[in-house]
Amino acid sequence: MLNGIPLEHFVIVSAVLFSAGLFSVLSRKNAIMILIGIELMINAGILNLVVFGAFDKQKNEGQVFALFAIVLAAAGVAVALAIILNVYRQFKTVEPNQVEEMKY
Amino acid sequence: MQVESIKLIETQHITTVIGAALGALLLPLLSFLIIGFIKPRKSDWLSIFFSFVSFLLSVYCFINTWNSEIHHFTWQWLNTGVIKLNAGIKIDNLSSLMLVLVTLITTLVLIYSTEYMKGEKYYNRYFAHLSLFMFSMLGVVLADSLLLIYIFWELVGFSSYLLIGFWFDRDSAAAANKKAFIVNRIGDIAFFVGIMILFTQFRTLDLSALFGTAGKAGLIQQSVVENGMWKFVDVFGQAKTLDSWMLTAAGLCIFAGAVAKSAQFPLHVWLPDAMEGPTSVSSLIHAATMVAAGVYLTARVYPLFNPDALTVIASIGAFTAFMAATIALTQNDLKKVLAYSTISQLGFMIAALGIGAWQAALFHLVTHAFFKCLLFLGAGSVIHQLHHVQHKHHLDFDPQDMRLMGGLRKQMPVTYLVLLVASLSLAGLPLFSGFLSKDLILIGAWSGEKPGSTIVAVLLSVTSALTAFYIFRMIFKVFWAENRLQKTVENIDVSVHESGKSMTIPMVVLAIFSLFAAFSINPLHGTHSWIYEGLIVPLNSFSPKIQYMEFAESWVPIITVVLAVAMILVARFAYYKQKMTFLSKQSFLYKFSYNAWYFDKLYNSVIVKSVVLLANSIRWFDTNIVDGFVNGTASVVQSLSAIVDWIDRNIVDGFVNGIAALAGRLGNLIRGFQTGRVQQYMALGVFGLILIIVLSYIF
Numbered sequence A: 001m002l003n004g005i006p007l008e009h010f011v012i013v014s015a016v017l018f019s020a021g022l023f024s025v026l027s028r029k030n031a032i033m034i035l036i037g038i039e040l041m042i043n044a045g046i047l048n049l050v051v052f053g054a055f056d057k058q059k060n061e062g063q064v065f066a067l068f069a070i071v072l073a074a075a076g077v078a079v080a081l082a083i084i085l086n087v088y089r090q091f092k093t094v095e096p097n098q099v100e101e102m103k104y
Numbered sequence B: 001m002q003v004e005s006i007k008l009i010e011t012q013h014i015t016t017v018i019g020a021a022l023g024a025l026l027l028p029l030l031s032f033l034i035i036g037f038i039k040p041r042k043s044d045w046l047s048i049f050f051s052f053v054s055f056l057l058s059v060y061c062f063i064n065t066w067n068s069e070i071h072h073f074t075w076q077w078l079n080t081g082v083i084k085l086n087a088g089i090k091i092d093n094l095s096s097l098m099l100v101l102v103t104l105i106t107t108l109v110l111i112y113s114t115e116y117m118k119g120e121k122y123y124n125r126y127f128a129h130l131s132l133f134m135f136s137m138l139g140v141v142l143a144d145s146l147l148l149i150y151i152f153w154e155l156v157g158f159s160s161y162l163l164i165g166f167w168f169d170r171d172s173a174a175a176a177n178k179k180a181f182i183v184n185r186i187g188d189i190a191f192f193v194g195i196m197i198l199f200t201q202f203r204t205l206d207l208s209a210l211f212g213t214a215g216k217a218g219l220i221q222q223s224v225v226e227n228g229m230w231k232f233v234d235v236f237g238q239a240k241t242l243d244s245w246m247l248t249a250a251g252l253c254i255f256a257g258a259v260a261k262s263a264q265f266p267l268h269v270w271l272p273d274a275m276e277g278p279t280s281v282s283s284l285i286h287a288a289t290m291v292a293a294g295v296y297l298t299a300r301v302y303p304l305f306n307p308d309a310l311t312v313i314a315s316i317g318a319f320t321a322f323m324a325a326t327i328a329l330t331q332n333d334l335k336k337v338l339a340y341s342t343i344s345q346l347g348f349m350i351a352a353l354g355i356g357a358w359q360a361a362l363f364h365l366v367t368h369a370f371f372k373c374l375l376f377l378g379a380g381s382v383i384h385q386l387h388h389v390q391h392k393h394h395l396d397f398d399p400q401d402m403r404l405m406g407g408l409r410k411q412m413p414v415t416y417l418v419l420l421v422a423s424l425s426l427a428g429l430p431l432f433s434g435f436l437s438k439d440l441i442l443i444g445a446w447s448g449e450k451p452g453s454t455i456v457a458v459l460l461s462v463t464s465a466l467t468a469f470y471i472f473r474m475i476f477k478v479f480w481a482e483n484r485l486q487k488t489v490e491n492i493d494v495s496v497h498e499s500g501k502s503m504t505i506p507m508v509v510l511a512i513f514s515l516f517a518a519f520s521i522n523p524l525h526g527t528h529s530w531i532y533e534g535l536i537v538p539l540n541s542f543s544p545k546i547q548y549m550e551f552a553e554s555w556v557p558i559i560t561v562v563l564a565v566a567m568i569l570v571a572r573f574a575y576y577k578q579k580m581t582f583l584s585k586q587s588f589l590y591k592f593s594y595n596a597w598y599f600d601k602l603y604n605s606v607i608v609k610s611v612v613l614l615a616n617s618i619r620w621f622d623t624n625i626v627d628g629f630v631n632g633t634a635s636v637v638q639s640l641s642a643i644v645d646w647i648d649r650n651i652v653d654g655f656v657n658g659i660a661a662l663a664g665r666l667g668n669l670i671r672g673f674q675t676g677r678v679q680q681y682m683a684l685g686v687f688g689l690i691l692i693i694v695l696s697y698i699f
Helices: A007-027 A031-053 A061-091 B016-038 B043-065 B093-116 B123-142 B146-164 B171-202 B207-211 B244-261 B270-276 B279-288 B290-300 B307-328 B334-355 B358-393 B413-427 B433-447 B453-479 B484-488 B501-513 B530-534 B550-575 B588-594 B596-671 B678-698
Strands: B007-011 B069-079 B084-091 B224-226 B229-233 B239-243
Touching: A007 A031, A007 B678, A031 A061, B016 B043, B016 B069, B016 B084, B016 B093, B016 B123, B043 B069, B043 B093, B043 B123, B084 B093, B084 B123, B084 B146, B093 B123, B093 B279, B093 B290, B093 B358, B093 B501, B093 B530, B123 B146, B123 B279, B123 B290, B146 B171, B146 B244, B146 B270, B146 B279, B146 B290, B171 B207, B171 B244, B171 B270, B229 B244, B239 B244, B244 B290, B244 B307, B270 B279, B270 B334, B279 B290, B279 B334, B279 B358, B290 B334, B290 B358, B307 B334, B307 B453, B307 B588, B307 B596, B334 B358, B334 B433, B334 B453, B358 B413, B358 B433, B358 B501, B358 B530, B413 B433, B413 B453, B413 B501, B413 B550, B433 B453, B433 B550, B453 B550, B588 B596
Parallel strands: B007 B069
Antiparallel strands: B069 B084, B224 B229, B229 B239
16 A cells, blocks of 8 residues: 555654654754744655555545645744744844753 | 827828828928039028928928828829738828927938038038938938838938938948948848738738727727637738737837837947047937837837737837946037937936826936937037137147046037926926926836836836936036046147037027927926826727826925936036046946947957858858859860860861762863763763673673
8 A cells, every 4th residue: 555665664754854854853953944844744754644644544644734734834933933033033043052942 | 188189081092181291291302302413502591491481381280180180192103903002191290299309300410511511521421421311310200101211210310321321421420320230221121021921911011000099099909819829800801819928029110110219229339439520410319319219119100019028018118228327427429418418318218118107208218318419509609619729829739538528618608508407307397498307208108017017117217317427417518517638738728619500500400409398388297288287198908007106196296306416416416526436437337338349349259240240151151062063064065075075176167078079089080081072071971882782691
């Protein structure tokens, strides 16, 4: 049902995807890049949902959740971009390291 | 005079007589207050006026009460439920007689003082103090309860303290008034103990209730002594029984108060020293009034004395009379002679009370008040004039020393005459008042039936002869022979002149009262004198009334007079003609007498020194033991608190500060994580998650 491709491959792809996203989140200076990293991580999660949803034949819950997650990711991106926009207006930068107002 | 004919008036309202008595009592106080607070310019005449009005009121009281009525005004003073104390005024024959006596003599002395004290720095204060004294003395006389008597008694002591120390800038006067006050305090304490004995047992201090009045027996007269037990009923009707020695103790305690005030042995030492006061003060308080208060008190509480107490009283009186007379023989100070004479005569009165000659004692009190006051005033007159001479010529001599006097009779004829009258009265020659009263005492003494009463009688008779000697020694030394002061200063005229009218007139008035006529029609026998008949002996249920013996009545006066005349002649021979000397000044008897039987030295070495030693040891105890204990406690507490302080600073504060420091460091440590870098937070979160997962796999 996975067209002969074993489940492990999917999981590995997903893990690689997630790790790449995480790396991006932790290492990028630009807030946009961090946002892209977050998107990668969400999509890794959605991929897992779809893959594991294949074993749930009756109700297609995995795919439904995947759809939800996509919608939520889109909403998250919208909110995050709004935040980034506001941060830029406030601090004239989109680098999180430059925005240290909340430390201590 | 029959007892039954006297009407007793108990009242709660102020009747005319009571009002007059209150006026007589309070006017001197008013005078004292006015002089003290308003300070009028004519304070002398103000006080004389007030005391004269007081005298007139007293005469009014006297006329209305003598042998007719007893007025007793009471008013509840203190009510604590169980204890009820009344205050009031009681006027019977004795009170009204004393009232007139005190006010008359005080008025005369005040008039005398206007000249005697002229130019004194504290002239106004003198009159204020004398008025206060008069008030307290009248209070003693009028009081109707022992407590009230005690209060005024203390006031008398206090005002005499002020008067004796009138010249307080002299050390000797300051010492004398302290001595008088302290010696009197000793008696006062005993007096108060006596009052307390009576009060705890009888629950009342009212004189009438305790000692009866107008023929009615009081609680003490109703009590009996059976088998060594004293049985009595208190004021609430409750029967009680005590050992009979309590009766003796109560009597002797109250008598001890009289011993101090009336300067009896062993508390007589204050009176000679009290001569440091002005002579006019001495004449009033040390002859006529204050010292008479002791005799008055003893007479008032007379029913309290059982035979034991009376024996003690008679012995003390007779001994004092004899002792003081022997001391008076050798004194060179004019006032000291009179001081010891006063002690001696008071001894006569006390002895008379002790042997039961109650009327004679009070009769002698009255006659003695006049002639002894006169003696002092006369002496004051002499001293005053010599003082003037001393001042005028800037001489340095003692104006009271009889060795420097002599031949003054022509220069001061009035003073000489009145002093002669007073001396004859004191010596007890017929036609003079002293004869009447003193011979009654002697007759009473010789009529005594108790064993030992002969000793009292012999002592009193010898004293009587000695009295005639020492007083005429004074007369001859002062007024006869030649002026010895003139010998010491050759070039200066030291002749004196007679004192002014305001001094001589009071003396003449007193001289009239020193004659027999003021007291009795019969100059040779005193039992029919109006005072003797008017003073009714209070019933003493423990001791029978004295009966005069025929033998004594006829022989004693004759022998006494013969002895007195002989003594006067001897004195004339020795001190006017100067052909006789008795004891050399080195002989023991002379020194013994001159130094007043060494009583002062004895008291100084035995009592004063031991008291000072005690005081010093107590001070040592106080500074070393008590203070040491207190200081020791303080230092222990100090070191304890130092420890607590250390604990507080280091342990408690350390703990608190330690926690604070820990929290601070922890906060500082954790603060470091709050970098504000979102990616760092994220990284930490991821690594933490990984760590948790790894750890959960391992364990």
